[in-house]
Amino acid sequence: MLTIGTLSKKTGTKVQTIRYYEQIGLMPEPGRTEGGQRRYDNAQLDRLSFIRHSRQLGFSLDAIRELLDLSDHPNRPCDEADAIARRQLKQVEQRMDRLKALRTELKRMVHECSGGRTGDCKVLEVLRDHSECLTEHEEIGA
Amino acid sequence: MLTIGTLSKKTGTKVQTIRYYEQIGLMPEPGRTEGGQRRYDNAQLDRLSFIRHSRQLGFSLDAIRELLDLSDHPNRPCDEADAIARRQLKQVEQRMDRLKALRTELKRMVHECSGGRTGDCKVLEVLRDHSECLTEHEEIGA
DNA sequence: CTTGAACCTCTAGCAGCTAGAGGATGTATC
DNA sequence: GATACATCCTCTAGCTGCTAGAGGTTCAAG
Numbered sequence: 001m002l003t004i005g006t007l008s009k010k011t012g013t014k015v016q017t018i019r020y021y022e023q024i025g026l027m028p029e030p031g032r033t034e035g036g037q038r039r040y041d042n043a044q045l046d047r048l049s050f051i052r053h054s055r056q057l058g059f060s061l062d063a064i065r066e067l068l069d070l071s072d073h074p075n076r077p078c079d080e081a082d083a084i085a086r087r088q089l090k091q092v093e094q095r096m097d098r099l100k101a102l103r104t105e106l107k108r109m110v111h112e113c114s115g116g117r118t119g120d121c122k123v124l125e126v127l128r129d130h131s132e133c134l135t136e137h138e139e140i141g142a
Numbered sequence: 143m144l145t146i147g148t149l150s151k152k153t154g155t156k157v158q159t160i161r162y163y164e165q166i167g168l169m170p171e172p173g174r175t176e177g178g179q180r181r182y183d184n185a186q187l188d189r190l191s192f193i194r195h196s197r198q199l200g201f202s203l204d205a206i207r208e209l210l211d212l213s214d215h216p217n218r219p220c221d222e223a224d225a226i227a228r229r230q231l232k233q234v235e236q237r238m239d240r241l242k243a244l245r246t247e248l249k250r251m252v253h254e255c256s257g258g259r260t261g262d263c264k265v266l267e268v269l270r271d272h273s274e275c276l277t278e279h280e281e282i283g284a
Numbered sequence: 285c286t287t288g289a290a291c292c293t294c295t296a297g298c299a300g301c302t303a304g305a306g307g308a309t310g311t312a313t314c
Numbered sequence: 315g316a317t318a319c320a321t322c323c324t325c326t327a328g329c330t331g332c333t334a335g336a337g338g339t340t341c342a343a344g
Contacts, residue, residue, distance in 0.1 A: 003341095005290060015291085016333060024331095035340045037291055046270065053272050055282050058244055061331070067269060074261030081265045082255045089248040096241045099234055102200055106231040113224045119216030123223045127209060128188070130195050140197050140300095145310095147321065157322085158302060166300095177309045179322055203300070282331090 002040040011048045018048065026051060026061060026068070059088055101137040143173075144182040153190045160190065168193060168203060168210070201230055243279040 008015045021027040027048060030038045050071065054064045063084050070081045105126070112122040126133065150157045163169040169190060172180045192213065196206045205226050212223045247268070254264040 003290080014333075017331085019292095020332060033291095033340080035291085037340065049272065050269050054269050055331090056279055057247060057269070067266065070260045070263075071266045071270070074259060076260050078255060078258060078260040078263035078265065081260060081263050082252065082257070085248060085252050085255070085265045089245065089252055092241055092245050092248060096238060096245065099238045099241065103231065103234050103238065105199060106227060106234060110224065110227050110231055113220060113227070115224070116220060117216060118212045118218050118220040118223060121212075121220035121223050123220065123227045124209065124213045127192050127196050127199070128213070130191065137198055145321080156302070159300085161323095162301060175309080175322095177322085179309065197300090 002042075002045060004038045004040070007040050007045060007048060010045060011052050013048060013052055021048070021051065024061070026065060057088065058092060059084070063088065098137065101135045104135050105133055105137055144184075144187060146180045146182070149182050149187060149190060152187060153194050155190060155194055163190070163193065166203070168207060199230065200234060201226070205230065240279065243277045246277050247279055 002010075004015050004018055007013070007018060018027065022029060027044065030040050030044060033039060047068070050068065051064055054067060055061075059067065066084055067081060070076065070078070109123045109126045114122070118124060144152075146157050146160055149155070149160060160169065164171060169186065172182050172186060175181060189210070192210065193206055196209060197203075201209065208226060209223060212218065212220070251265045251268045254268075256262075256264070260266060
C-alpha cells in the first residue's frame with residue numbers, strides 16, 4: 001500500500017499532479033484509508049509511470065488516454081498505438097524543422113549585432129522588419 | 143486611421159489577440175471613435191508587427207516587452223537586446239537537443255512495432271518501461 | 285499522548301491566447 | 315432617412331498541463 005507521497009517520489013511526479021490526473025480521469029480513483037487518505041497499489045504505480053514516460057516523450061494527455069486504453073486491451077491490433085506514435089514522431093520532426101529555421105534567424109541576428117546603440121541594433125532591426133528574414137519561420141503555438 | 147480588423151488582417155493577428163495585447167499593456171490604448179471603436183495609426187501597426195514577428199521567433203511576451211522598451215530608446219547601448227536574443231537562441235538550441243533525443247526514441251519505437259496485437263506492441267512496451275530507452279530524454283514542460 | 289510530516293479539499297493562478305454571448309456602431313445602398 | 319449587415323464593443327469563461335497556497339485533518343513514530 002503506497003501513499004501518494006511515495007508514488008510521487010517513485011515517479012518524479014508532484015503530488016498535486018497525481019491528484020490532477022485522478023481528477024481528469026487519467027488515473028483511477030484509488031482506495032482510501034478510514035481517514036480518507038489515498039492508498040495505491042503496484043498496478044497504479046505502473047500506470048503512473050506509463051503516463052509520465054509518455055509525457056516525457058511529448059504525448060498529450062489525450063494521446064496518453066488512448067494509449068492507456070489500448071494498453072488495457074492486449075488483444076486488439078496495435079495499429080492504433082503505432083499510428084499515435086507515428087503522429088507524435090511527425091509532430092516532433094515538424095517542431096524540429098521550425099526550430100531549425102528559428103535558430104538560423106536568431107544566429108544571424110546575434111551575429112550581426114555590432115554592439116552599438118539600440119538605435120542601430122541589428123537585433124531590433126530584424127524584429128522590426130520581417131522582410132529582412134532570410135528563412136521562413138512560423139513558430140507561434142508550437 | 144485603421145480599424146482593429148484591418149490591423150488584424152495586415153499582421154495576421156486575431157482581433158481578440160490585439161485586444162488582449164492592449165489589456166496586458168503590450169499595445170498602447172488606441173484612439174476611439176465617438177462610438178467607442180478603436181482606431182489605429184501606422185506606428186501602432188509597426189508595433190504590432192514587431193510583437194508578432196518576435197512571437198514567431200519564439201520570444202515570450204515578457205521578453206518582447208523588454209525588446210519594445212529598448213526599441214523605444216535608441217540611444218541606449220544595445221547589449222541588452224543582444225543578451226535577450228542570445229538567451230532565446232540558447233533556449234532554442236536546448237529545445238532542439240531535447241527534441242532530437244525524443245525523435246530517436248520515437249523512431250525506435252515505431253520501427254520495432256511489428257504490427258501484431260497490442261499485447262506485444264513495442265510502442266506500448268517502451269512506454270511501460272523506461273529502462274528500455276536507449277537515450278536520455280526529459281521533455282516535460284519544454 | 286504528543287508531535288510533526290504528510291495528507292486532505294478547494295480555489296486561483298501561470299502563458300498566451302481563443303471563443304462565444306449579447307449588444308452597439310459604422311457604412312453602403314436604396 | 316431607413317434598412318441591412320458586417321464589424322465592432324465588453325465581459326466571461328475556456329483551453330493545456332500543471333502548480334501554489336490556504337486552512338484544516340490524519341497517520342506513524344517516539
